[in-house]
Amino acid sequence: MNSKTQKVLLISGIVFPEIGGPATYVHNLQKELRRKGFTVDLISYNAFTRKLPIGIRHLALWLQLLVKGLFYDQMWAFDVFSAGVPAYFAAKILKKNFLVRIGGDSLWEAYIARTEEMILLSDFYKEKRQYTLKEKLMSWSIRQVVSGADAVVFSTQWMYDIWKQPYQICKDSVYIIENAYVPYDLRNENNNQVVEGQKIFVCPTRETFFKNKKMLIEVFEQLSKPNDDIALDTKPLSHKEHIRRIKASYAVVIPSLSEVSPNLLLDAMSVGIPYIMTKDSGYAYRFPGCGILVDPRSREDLKHAMTKILDPQIYISLKERAKHVRINRTYADVTLDFEHNFLK
Structure with a gap:
């Protein structure tokens, strides 16, 4: 045939x-x-x-x-x-x-x-x-x-x-x-979403148990007390607006218990933004040096990773690696x- x-x-x-x-x-x-x-x-x-x-x-x-x-x-x-x-x-x-x-x-x-x-x-x-x-x-x-x-x-x-x-x-x-994965070309767009002096972590996740959203919010609330310049954005947006948001963000967070092939990670890499992500994933070691892997069952591990990525020296190193990633x-x-x- x-x-x-x-x-x-x-x-x-x-x-x-x-x-x-x-x-x-x-x-x-x-x-x-x-x-x-x-x-x-x-x-x-x-x-x-x-x-x-x-x-x-x-x-x-x-x-x-x-x-x-x-x-x-x-x-x-x-x-x-x-x-x-x-x-x-x-x-x-x-x-x-x-x-x-x-x-x-x-x-x-x-x-x-x-x-x-x-x-x-x-x-x-x-x-x-x-x-x-x-x-x-x-x-x-x-x-x-x-x-x-x-x-x-x-x-x-x-x-x-x-x-x-x-x-x-x-x-x-x-x-x-x-x-x-076909990244949007945002290189010629004005990045007017950046909030000066604020570090925005992006995690647009569903209210599903395996997404581990409750733990993320609890950890973030603990960290935001001594760090009043950080914010967490979990709002759902259209894909293009979502990519613009990531480009203006400090980092993305994927706290799920497990993720097979998370699109959020690819979104972040397409615009050179570091990540914090579960170590239980098919993409866990795909972009080494561009983010921090965590045990999603451990509140302390997630808190430590978020504290670590707020360190300017560590963040600059991660972002430098992330901005050289090319996926298409x-x-x-x-x-x-x-x-x-x-x-x-």
């Missing part, structure tokens, strides 16, 4: 213009594949099915996929649980090639949100956990999807190393395709990886 005649159905839990990495990723991948001449369509939950209870909404999407999937050669899911589970079982029945991209770990997130245990993702599967019925179903479903998929795509080797044994993933089906990976590059690996 000529590669350009292959029809691909993309399945995602959320879609553009909704805010979220998977929505942006799938939107741009679809656009690039169409530009190259491929027939590509996208399916997701609608306003009604999204409100249904877990399991029932999976069933609703599965029924849709059984019909729509008839007209496509390949089915690609961009979330292992909400999109991957119904897509996998539909693809099996229809005998279609099935790919799943792993962007995070929904089971780990659900477990620590329920128990409020400070467990790193890299430690999560090292011992047996007491799952609820829902979590047992999630674990079983994820194992079925990744062990039975024709291709499993990870954004980092780190995440694959965590999942390969507990989910029995066949090495031959694994592909590492790094995320896209387009969605055309990502699409080319998908095309070469799966649409030959």
Whole structure:
């Protein structure tokens, strides 16, 4: 079969213009594949099915996929649980090639949100956990999807190393395709957001347990008493405004228990701003000398890192290294990886 005649159905839990990495990723991948001449369509939950209870909404999407999937050669899911589970079982029945991209770990997130245990993702599967019925179903479903998929795509080797044994993933089906990152060119813009005499730390994070926002705020409140020139900015902004904010900031902070491939780090590196970040990440050692890694379970470690980065000599050294980092990976590059690996 000529590669350009292959029809691909993309399945995602959320879609553009909704805010979220998977929505942006799938939107741009679809656009690039169409530009190259491929027939590509996208399916997701609608306003009604999204409100249904877990399991029932999976069933609703599965029924849709059984019909729509008839007209496509390949089915690609961009979330292992909400999109991957119904897509996998539909693809099996229809005998279609099935790919799943792993962007995070929904089971780990659900477990620590329920128990409020400070467990790193890299430690999560090292011992047996007491799952609820829902979590047992999630674990079983994820194992079925990744062990039975024709291709499993990870954004980092780190995440694959965590999942390969507990989910029995066949090495031959694994592909590492790094995320896209196209920095905004702000070099010719006036940086009028800088507040003279104030050191702004940026951490626009969700109210989710694994993001560890509560600890960050508590540590920051302690530090702000003797340091009245520091401020913490956690407001959500559009991406371009967010990049402008980072360029005007002192540093970014990523205090999450774990992060697979944090875009906030790439945002900071694109404009030469140092970081404080969890050591439990696929990007932990990607930009050495540009920031400080912390144990996110330790309040004292986070406080020490923030105190350390306020030291002028240390900060100048970190910023000097950060401003020489160059990153640029387009969605055309990502699409080319998908095309070469799966649409030959």
